[in-house]
Amino acid sequence: MRELEELKTNYTRVKESLSLCVRELAFLITFFILFFTLSIYLITIGLICVCKYVTSYMDNHSGPCHGKLYLFNSDKMNWSSSRASCVSKGADLVTITSQTEQDFLVSKIKQTQWIGLSDLETEGHWVWVNNQTLNETGVQFWFSEGPTEPDNWKKQDPSGEDCASLGDSNGNFQSWFDASCKKKKKFICEKKLLSTSIFGNN
């Protein structure tokens, strides 16, 4: 009889210990599930932030894979100040030397932008900032629907229009327009990363 009582007591103790173990195990599992979920959440948030940063960087600096680094500036300046701003960044206003490059830039803009082309020195003789002429690059994308460009329009600025922009204020982003160099526009800088690019060596 006494042995039976001892057995019962031991059974009760073992049962209580087991119950305690199960509770502790449940607590640990819950803790690990929460820890795991929180970790996944933080990693996901981290990846989203990195992706957003990379996407934003690529939008503003598109082209490193093409051997040219482009910077689309949101400030509006006249043509000379735009160029000076590019130069201060170790770059210059963009030169467009192929259909591929033209298409790429057109796909990136939503407003008219200064490009590195002007006839400031000799009226009608358009020269890129790297001194190349349009004959030398072999491509030009002046607006040709309706009144063609360049037209050196003098109604707004009596000195005419001696600086080129990609796109105009009417949403024609596919073409080049000559405009008064005094106008304030956004602008595209370009910096060469490699000696050769898919857009050519120009």
Ligand SMILES: [Ca+2]
């Ligand atoms: Ca002109």
Ligand SMILES: [Ca+2]
């Ligand atoms: Ca014009």
